[in-house]
Amino acid sequence: MESVPAGWHLDPAGSGQLRWWDGTAWTDHLAPPPPTPHEQIEPAKKKADQERDRAERKARRAERAAERRATQFVASYGGVTLYANRLTHGREIKDLEGVQARVESGSEIQSRVTATRLLAIGVFAFAAKKKSGGESYLTIEGPDFFWTIEVDRKKRSEAVAFAAKVNNQVRSLAGS
Numbered sequence: 001m002e003s004v005p006a007g008w009h010l011d012p013a014g015s016g017q018l019r020w021w022d023g024t025a026w027t028d029h030l031a032p033p034p035p036t037p038h039e040q041i042e043p044a045k046k047k048a049d050q051e052r053d054r055a056e057r058k059a060r061r062a063e064r065a066a067e068r069r070a071t072q073f074v075a076s077y078g079g080v081t082l083y084a085n086r087l088t089h090g091r092e093i094k095d096l097e098g099v100q101a102r103v104e105s106g107s108e109i110q111s112r113v114t115a116t117r118l119l120a121i122g123v124f125a126f127a128a129k130k131k132s133g134g135e136s137y138l139t140i141e142g143p144d145f146f147w148t149i150e151v152d153r154k155k156r157s158e159a160v161a162f163a164a165k166v167n168n169q170v171r172s173l174a175g176s
Contacts, residue, residue: 074169077162078138078149085173087140087166089147096173099142101166103151103159106135138163 006023008031013019020029074082081088086095136151138159151159 075162075165077159078151080138080140080147080149080162082162082166082169084169087142089140092145094142094145096166096170097143099140099166099170101138101140101163103136103138103156103163106137140166 004021004023006021008018009021010033011017011019011030012026015030016033018031018033020027020031072084074084076082079089086093087099088094134153136153136156136159138147138149138151140147140149140163149159
């Protein structure tokens with residue numbers, strides 16, 4: 001075996017390990033065999049799996065945080081509750097997209113018939129009894145709903161502040 005260069009070679013004794021050939025004779029020095037292609041790929045696959053798992057956990061944490069922000073209480077008035085991305089009134093839940101809130105007098109409400117009100121109560125929107133006079137109303141209107149809450153004169157400023165919060169929340173969602 002003198003034509004074989006010195007180095008590590010498979011053990012001719014069949015140990016499954018590598019044995020050192022010094023160029024003239026086999027030595028007593030043994031070494032583990034080199035990793036198989038499968039063993040070489042396994043650490044890289046394991047690392048990729050770990051990175052994917054980390055990314056998935058991070059995405060789930062981000063989703064849960066977004067859900068918490070979405071259900072975060074902002075304000076309430078007259079049975080209407082404003083959350084970060086929706087409004088509730090009784091059992092109704094509405095997204096904030098396209099919503100507008102105002103505090104209006106009875107005469108202002110009477111002077112306008114909106115498309116939403118027309119859809120909600122049909123042609124009766126023109127004949128529906130609308131209050132007029134010194135009363136005020138918090139109106140919250142969206143693409144598919146129209147809520148009216150009578151405002152106590154002493155709490156008008158609270159209603160105005162709530163309407164402003166609704167409108168600001170709508171704007172902040174539209175900008176994000």
